[in-house]
Amino acid sequence: MEKRVTFDNRLLPYLLLTPQLAVTIVFFFWPAGQALYQSLLLPDPFGLSARFVWFSNFEYLFNDRYYLQSFATTAVFTGFVTLTSMSVALLLAVLADQVIKGAGAYKTLLIWPYAVAPAVAGVMWLFMFQPSIGVLAFYMKAMGFNWNPVLNGSHAMTLVIAAAAWKQISYNFLFFLAGLQAIPKSLIEAAAIDGAGKWHRFRTIIFPLLSPTTFFLLVVNIVYAFFETFGIIHTMTAGGPGQSTTILVYKVFSDGFVGQDLGSSAAQSVILMVVVGVLTVIQFRYIERRVHY
Amino acid sequence: MNFRAMISAAAVLTAVVPAMVGTAAAQTEIQVWHAFSGRLGELIDKQISDFNASQGDYKVVGTNKGNYSEALNAGIAAFRAGEQPHVLQVFEVGTATMMAAKGAIKPVHEVMAEANEPFDPSAYLASVAGYYTTAEGQMLSLPYNSSTPVLYINKDALEAAGLDPETKPTTWPEVEEILIKLKEGGSACPLTTAWQSWVHVETLGAYHDVPFSTKANGFEGVDTELVFNGDLQAKHIGKMAEWAKNGLFSYSGRRNEGGARFRSGECALFTESSAGYAGVKAEADFPFSVTNLPYWPDVEGAPLNTIIGGASLWVMSGHESDEYAGVAKFLTYLSSAEVQAQWHQDTGYLPITTAAYDLTKEQGFYNENPGTDIAILQMTGKAPTANSKGIRLGNFDQVRTVIDEELEAVWQGQKDAKTALDEAVSRGNELLRRFEQSAR
Numbered sequence: 233m234e235k236r237v238t239f240d241n242r243l244l245p246y247l248l249l250t251p252q253l254a255v256t257i258v259f260f261f262w263p264a265g266q267a268l269y270q271s272l273l274l275p276d277p278f279g280l281s282a283r284f285v286w287f288s289n290f291e292y293l294f295n296d297r298y299y300l301q302s303f304a305t306t307a308v309f310t311g312f313v314t315l316t317s318m319s320v321a322l323l324l325a326v327l328a329d330q331v332i333k334g335a336g337a338y339k340t341l342l343i344w345p346y347a348v349a350p351a352v353a354g355v356m357w358l359f360m361f362q363p364s365i366g367v368l369a370f371y372m373k374a375m376g377f378n379w380n381p382v383l384n385g386s387h388a389m390t391l392v393i394a395a396a397a398w399k400q401i402s403y404n405f406l407f408f409l410a411g412l413q414a415i416p417k418s419l420i421e422a423a424a425i426d427g428a429g430k431w432h433r434f435r436t437i438i439f440p441l442l443s444p445t446t447f448f449l450l451v452v453n454i455v456y457a458f459f460e461t462f463g464i465i466h467t468m469t470a471g472g473p474g475q476s477t478t479i480l481v482y483k484v485f486s487d488g489f490v491g492q493d494l495g496s497s498a499a500q501s502v503i504l505m506v507v508v509g510v511l512t513v514i515q516f517r518y519i520e521r522r523v524h525y
Numbered sequence: 526m527n528f529r530a531m532i533s534a535a536a537v538l539t540a541v542v543p544a545m546v547g548t549a550a551a552q553t554e555i556q557v558w559h560a561f562s563g564r565l566g567e568l569i570d571k572q573i574s575d576f577n578a579s580q581g582d583y584k585v586v587g588t589n590k591g592n593y594s595e596a597l598n599a600g601i602a603a604f605r606a607g608e609q610p611h612v613l614q615v616f617e618v619g620t621a622t623m624m625a626a627k628g629a630i631k632p633v634h635e636v637m638a639e640a641n642e643p644f645d646p647s648a649y650l651a652s653v654a655g656y657y658t659t660a661e662g663q664m665l666s667l668p669y670n671s672s673t674p675v676l677y678i679n680k681d682a683l684e685a686a687g688l689d690p691e692t693k694p695t696t697w698p699e700v701e702e703i704l705i706k707l708k709e710g711g712s713a714c715p716l717t718t719a720w721q722s723w724v725h726v727e728t729l730g731a732y733h734d735v736p737f738s739t740k741a742n743g744f745e746g747v748d749t750e751l752v753f754n755g756d757l758q759a760k761h762i763g764k765m766a767e768w769a770k771n772g773l774f775s776y777s778g779r780r781n782e783g784g785a786r787f788r789s790g791e792c793a794l795f796t797e798s799s800a801g802y803a804g805v806k807a808e809a810d811f812p813f814s815v816t817n818l819p820y821w822p823d824v825e826g827a828p829l830n831t832i833i834g835g836a837s838l839w840v841m842s843g844h845e846s847d848e849y850a851g852v853a854k855f856l857t858y859l860s861s862a863e864v865q866a867q868w869h870q871d872t873g874y875l876p877i878t879t880a881a882y883d884l885t886k887e888q889g890f891y892n893e894n895p896g897t898d899i900a901i902l903q904m905t906g907k908a909p910t911a912n913s914k915g916i917r918l919g920n921f922d923q924v925r926t927v928i929d930e931e932l933e934a935v936w937q938g939q940k941d942a943k944t945a946l947d948e949a950v951s952r953g954n955e956l957l958r959r960f961e962q963s964a965r
Contacts, residue, residue: 276963277622278629279605283962292959298952364777364786383776383937471926472779473933490594491923492601492622493959 264505270498277492289499298475299483299500306479309393310457317397318449321404322442326434328405329412339409346402350463357395358468381469385476388469392477395468396461404449411445412438443523451515458508480504552584555851556610558603560596560836562589564803565670568871576858583851593619593836594922600841604629609841611852614669616836617656618921621743623839624665625919625964631840631849632665633856639846640853648860648878652830652904656915657837660744666837667856670874672800673831673900674724674818676700681811682793686710693816697764700794700819704773707793714792716774719781722928723834724796724818726753729761731913732820733827738957741911743918747961751924751953754946757824763942766935776936779929798834799900802873815896817903829913831903835874870894875901919960924953 239245271289275282293299328338345353360368363380372379381387415438423433439446462482465471471478471486478486481504488497561569566589573587590596593616600613615623623630637644646654646664657666680690686707694700700716707715718724730737735757740749768774775792777783787795788808796818805813820828838859840852858864865881868874870890876882882901885891891898918924931949934940940948 274959274963276626277601278626280626280628285962292955296955364789364791382778382782383933385937470779472930473937474930474939486926487923489598491920491926492598493920493923493963495963496959 267498267501267505270494271502273498274495277494282495285495289495290503293496293499293503298478302475302478302480302483305389305476306458306481308389309396309461309477309479310454312393313396313400313457313461314450314453316393317400318404318446318453320397321401321449322408322446324401325405325408325412326438328409342405343402345399346406348399350396350399350460351467353395353399354392354464354467357391357398357464361391381473383473385473388473388477392461392465392468396457396464399464400453400456404453407445407449408442411442415441440524447515447520447523450519451512454511454515455508458504480507553582553848553851555583555585555612555848555855557585557587557612557614557838557855558590558596558600558610559587559614560590560593560616561614565872568868572859572864572868575864576855579858580854583854585851585855597622604841604843607843609843611841611844611848612855613839613841614836615666615839617671617834617915618918618925620657620666620837621747621917621919621921621960624659624917625747625960629842630665631842632663633667633838633840634663634665636840636849636853637856640850642850642853642857644853644857648880650875650877650879650882650901650905652909652914653833653875653877655909656833656917666839667860668877669836669838669859670800670868670872671833671835671837671877672798672874673833673904674720674728674796675799675896675899675903676816676818677787677795677797677801677805678814678816679787679790679793679795679809679811680813681790682707682712686712686793690812691814693814694819695817696822697761697819698822701764701768701773704768704794708771708773712793713772714775714786715772716768716794716796717777717783717786717792718774718795719777719783719797719801720834721776721779721932722925725761725765725932726758726928727916728818728831729758731832731909731915732818732829733757733824734829734910734912735824736912737916738918742914742916744911744914747919747957747964749918749957751950751957754943754950757821758946759943761821762932762935762946766938766942769936770938774936776933779926798873799875800835800873802897803871815899817899828903829907830905830909832913832915833875833904866890870897873897873900875904918957919964920956923956927952927956 272284272286273282274285274289324342328335328342331338348356358366360366361379361381363369363382369379379387381391419437419441420433423437428436459481461479462485465477465479465482466485469477471482480500484497484500484504487493487500557573559569570587573585577584588610590599596613597615597619600609600615603609609629634644634646646658646662649664649668653668653671654664656671657668658664676694678693683692683703684690687710688703688706692703694703704715727737729735730753735755736742737753738749738751740746743749765774769776775786777786781797781801783792783795784797784801784804786792787797788805790809790811799815802815817828818831838856840849860878862878862880862884865876865878866884866888869876869881869885876885928949931940931945931952935942935945
């Protein structure tokens with residue numbers, strides 16, 4: 233039996249596709265093409281003149297060892313943000329799933345931080361942990377811990393990771409909770425009758441059944457850490473101390489919008505596009521195999 | 526409101542609105558984009574409304590566009606879209622970028638000449654106007670808010686450490702003695718600074734007649750190369766690194782984060798812009814003094830003058846000539862002695878004209894507010910040399926970031942002063958070469 237929907241009119245299917253195609257072209261292909269073209273130019277900031285320089289913007293970047301270092305910084309940042317926000321969210325989701333009284337209130341409060349803009353989240357965390365005025369910094373110092381994110385690169389990195397992860401926990405929580413609620417109770421109850429403990433049930437039933445959600449969140453979180461965190465970095469550390477929190481996307485932002493070096497900024501965004509593309513392919517090729525739908 | 530009332534309200538509006546627009550159109554509107562918010566924003570708004578009230582032909586509209594970097598960025602983006610304001614406030618590190626954008630700006634001397642507006646460049650303080658003037662002596666942008674680094678001292682902190690509260694160190698070795706005493710007296714932050722690159726690298730060079738970069742610090746061409754890794758800079762930064770290690774100097778951040786630590790009494794000595802005066806005066810609940818930026822006495826001829834920071838007003842190209850006539854009037858108004866003197870006294874920025882300085886003196890302001898004339902004396906005390914006229918580099922914002930990054934490595938003890946400065950010079954030179962290419 234023919235299951236495919238067929239159109240009598242040859243034009244109609246294309247016509248129906250047009251809106252989606254138009255959106256994709258205007259909002260994706262066109263800007264991406266512009267970025268590609270700009271990455272080969274060395275323009276002045278005002279757009280009065282631009283010289284075509286072939287790949288010299290890329291050459292300049294790859295000869296800069298600080299730029300190469302920023303790949304490692306980005307890997308550390310992205311890895312920890314993804315790991316922290318996903319594991320904390322999973323823990324909270326599992327706990328919230330078991331709450332009987334006031335579940336709505338708990339859930340609302342846990343989802344709340346997602347509504348906070350990245351720059352605002354950055355400022356809030358900075359307020360708490362700023363060495364001279366921060367409340368928590370004060371207690372850390374009182375306990376004898378020499379907390380100094382202004383000068384200590386690892387402290388600064390910890391701080392931006394915490395702020396970036398915190399903001400994403402709500403989003404992950406929402407998806408994990410939905411994933412948990414979609415797991416048939418009968419499976420868990422059957423396992424419980426067979427004598428499987430809480431941890432055993434989680435490891436062998438719940439976690440594997442959550443894997444589509446986990447995989448989806450993995451992709452989303454990596455993209456988030458790569459692209460959407462420059463507001464947090466900008467308000468908290470501006471990439472410092474040294475370049476210890478200068479992740480790739482922050483450098484795109486600061487070279488382009490602070491330094492007015494649009495050629496280099498465009499080249500960096502092209503590189504970033506390639507990196508994320510490769511990462512996504514890897515994820516779908518190798519990690520998705522372990523996902524049970 | 527019922528439906529009928531709405532209809533009649535709409536009818537009234539359609540009748541009245543064109544009439545209102547009609548009267549507004551008689552005035553030529555002039556857009557000014559600036560980077561001031563808070564107290565400074567209020568003061569610039571006041572200047573604008575006073576100007577608007579003083580005449581009926583032009584209406585200046587001031588808009589805050591974020592901080593200095595954001596305002597410059599907004600101006601550039603607007604220019605690309607053909608929506609540029611008439612006047613844009615640009616901070617001193619953006620000067621070379623604006624100068625290179627020949628088609629985007631209209632030099633101030635040209636604006637004044639075309640509008641037949643009386644304009645005498647020599648009325649402006651040479652050490653301020655020089656920063657924004659070509660080698661041929663033509664003023665490209667109007668100096669507006671200029672400041673220079675000075676040393677702030679918490680008198681209570683000195684007293685607590687058993688020192689005379691009126692002590693005013695003039696040299697860095699004298700400062701060191703004080704820092705040691707403060708530390709012994711239990712101070713957690715004897716010295717901190719704002720704008721480390723501006724104060725401890727850029728101004729340090731000018732103050733001791735040592736170049737920051739070749740070609741007269743970039744004034745004579747974009748093919749300039751950085752040379753701030755000399756003996757003097759290495760010695761100064763090395764000394765500060767030693768202080769950082771021994772708890773005599775505490776780093777606060779790249780911009781003016783140190784201000785809050787000084788005003789709260791945590792830090793005893795503070796090197797910061799003279800424009801920080803208003804904030805310190807308003808917030809500090811301890812007696813403080815302001816004195817000259819210290820120098821190294823073993824350098825011959827030192828101290829020279831310090832250099833300015835702050836911003837100037839650039840006129841953007843692409844507008845009508847009657848609008849430029851209004852711009853010329855507004856710039857003249859801003860440069861008048863009364864307006865400048867008031868601005869200087871309110872903010873701690875330098876008076877940009879000799880007349881405004883004289884007027885402030887006559888009004889007895891310096892006698893009532895000791896320390897407020899330190900900045901201007903320090904700027905004008907000696908005739909500037911090629912090394913102390915100022916610095917004009919392309920990509921300067923990024924060069925400063927490079928210096929900040931390398932200095933942070935020094936304060937952490939990861940690099941010694943000489944290595945870090947060498948590295949900053951070589952990284953900075955790459956940025957200068959990129960600018961040279963794009964400005965060709």
